[in-house]
Amino acid sequence: MTQKLHIVGGGMAGSEAAWQAAEMGVDVVIHEMRPNVGTFAHQTGNLAEMVCSNSFRSDDDEQNAVGLLHWEMRAADGLIMTTADEYKLPAGGALAVDRDLFAEAVTAKLQAHPRVEVTSEEVTTLPDDGHWIFATGPLTSADLGAAIRSETGAESLAFFDAIAPIVYAESIDMSKAWMQSRYDKGETEEERTAYLNCPMDRDQYEAFIDALLAADKTEFHEGETAGYFDGCLPIEVMSERGRETLRHGPMKPVGLTNPHQPDVKPHAVVQLRRDNALGTLFNIVGFQTKMKYGAQTDVFRMIPGLENASFARLGGIHRNTFINSPTLLDSQMRLKSRPNIRFAGQITGVEGYVESAAMGLLAGRLAAAEILGQVLPEVPQDSAMGALIHHITGGAEAKTFQPMNVNFGLFRPVDGLKGGRRGRKDRYKAYTDRAKEEWNSWLTHC
Incomplete structure (x- = not known):
């Protein structure tokens, strides 16, 4: 048998x-x-x-x-x-x-x-x-x-992994945000508009970085060391490596044109990706975080288009073992x-x-x-x-x-x-x- x-x-x-x-x-x-x-x-x-x-x-x-x-x-x-x-x-x-x-x-x-x-x-x-x-x-x-x-x-062995927040689509201000995949990539119109984009000018970006660096973060227990996996770094850790790091990572403004202001090139862009087939939920791409919950809502609502965002899930951090x-x-x-x-x-x-x-x-x-x-x-x-x-x-x-x-x-x-x-x-x-x-x-x- x-x-x-x-x-x-x-x-x-x-x-x-x-x-x-x-x-x-x-x-x-x-x-x-x-x-x-x-x-x-x-x-x-x-x-x-x-x-x-x-x-x-x-x-x-x-x-x-x-x-x-x-x-x-x-x-x-x-x-x-x-x-x-x-x-x-x-x-x-x-x-x-x-x-x-x-x-x-x-x-x-x-x-x-x-x-x-x-x-x-x-x-x-x-x-x-x-x-x-x-x-x-x-x-x-x-x-x-x-x-x-x-x-x-x-x-x-262990390292710490972070989770990105999810936003209710109905709470996003589409008079500021727009739908577009980077470089209009995709074979269909649906694919070419798969991402939701929130633009920032220089002053908005600098204020966002300041708030991110100052926000309350999750503290580790005594004896724990935060060895993050580079493919899933919290945005705070990335920003600590340099104020321009996010602009060259998840907030890079390339390959996108804001239809609300087509002649103005954004200084940075936050992208959200559809999280369910109904299109009612969007996750903030690359925004894994270790900020405490109260700080997350304050900081993320600084993003143009997300001023009144309602979150289906906030980000978090947990210990991974291997x-x-x-x-x-x-x-x-x-x-x-x-x-x-x-x-x-x-x-x-x-x-x-x-x-x-x-x-x-x-x-x-x-x-x-x-x-x-x-x-x-x-x-x-x-x-x-x-x-x-x-x-x-x-x-x-x-x-x-x-x-x-x-x-x-x-x-x-x-x-x-x-x-x-x-x-x-x-x-x-x-x-x-x-x-x-x-x-x-x-x-x-x-």
């Missing part, structure tokens, strides 16, 4: 791992502690609930590494990408989803799968036998975190000290929803193959999947290991392109062409 695969955590990684294993013919039990045990960031008990953003980032599979990862996951019939495509929202060249409908659909699909069982219970120990995948994400419970630290013999995967995991994502246990998702030190789901996809397939007595070929290192798993299971320097998004810097050079002898566009296209060929070849043997 085929043994069951137990998956702890029903986020992006756990949901994808369960789907892949079940589709391969293995019975799966998802142990998701929500809603019985809540977290700081989650609002529901749905699987694959998105909390920090509703974006899967760029969908360009020829010039962007995360877009290539999208392509590879679609080619593998990934649950997360299939469902994201079903509930996507206009977002220019990015892939954004209605987060509520997306999570509800992922939950329904897994609950309806004949080989998947979903239980609402908290797992607090590392089992000695059976086949397990731990995909508990950055908000691993305290008891389970303690069990992982005890097993690995070292303190779990393991030192290069020292703890083997190439099959198994814990070296307990090979019956695999880890997947953000807890392994990948960053982002897509990367987490991708590692879940691999962990699910690898675990299912082991249960079924199959031997899968090595995940090709020249694919986006392979580049990422190679990085976390041995390619990264263990002493300086930090969470990492997929990027072309993780890829081996393509012959004939070393030293930058051809342009970046050609180089990236060569990476993606090679990756697609390698990934398709791997899938035919799986």
Whole structure:
């Protein structure tokens, strides 16, 4: 009788791992502690609930590494990408989803799968036998975190992650704001107007920076160190690096024309992206924050168009945990000290929803193959999947290991392109062409 695969955590990684294993013919039990045990960031008990953003980032599979990862996951019939495509929202060249409908659909699909069982219970120990995948994400419970630290013999690494606020669309002043994607990017009118823009002149920007720097912030407990992930820095931390930092980051004014004042170039622009299919909610792009709630409303209402903004959710900050995967995991994502246990998702030190789901996809397939007595070929290192798993299971320097998004810097050079002898566009296209060929070849043997 085929043994069951137990998956702890029903986020992006756990949901994808369960789907892949079940589709391969293995019975799966998802142990998701929500809603019985809540977290700081989650609002529901749905699987694959998105909390920090509703974006899967760029969908360009020829010039962007995360877009290539999208392509590879679609080619593998990934649950997360299939469902994201079903509930996507206009977002220019990015892939954004209605987060509520997306999570509800992922939950329904897994609950309806004949080989998947979903239980609402908290797992607090590392089992000695059976086949397990731990995909508990950055908000691993305290008891389970303690069990992982005890097993690995070292303190779990940690960094702090921030969440951006969400605004009710009806509270935005459209006599000051306008809809436009940067550089009018998109194939349809809806895509070309996927973002809502709030312009600032120089004086407004300078006053905003002053207020941001002076605002009350969340304080850390004694002994905690704030090691932020660079891809998700709070806006206060960015502004502390220089007054112009935000103008070259989430508030850059390029590629946009204000129809209310077409002859006036904004000094800075705050962008909001649609957060649901109804268009009733917008999240402030790149505005992760550690400001206290009262300070947030005061500061964000300084943004032209948001003077009377009503917030569906204010920003926040929480502690994320991840393991030192290069020292703890083997190439099959198994814990070296307990090979019956695999880890997947953000807890392994990948960053982002897509990367987490991708590692879940691999962990699910690898675990299912082991249960079924199959031997899968090595995940090709020249694919986006392979580049990422190679990085976390041995390619990264263990002493300086930090969470990492997929990027072309993780890829081996393509012959004939070393030293930058051809342009970046050609180089990236060569990476993606090679990756697609390698990934398709791997899938035919799986």
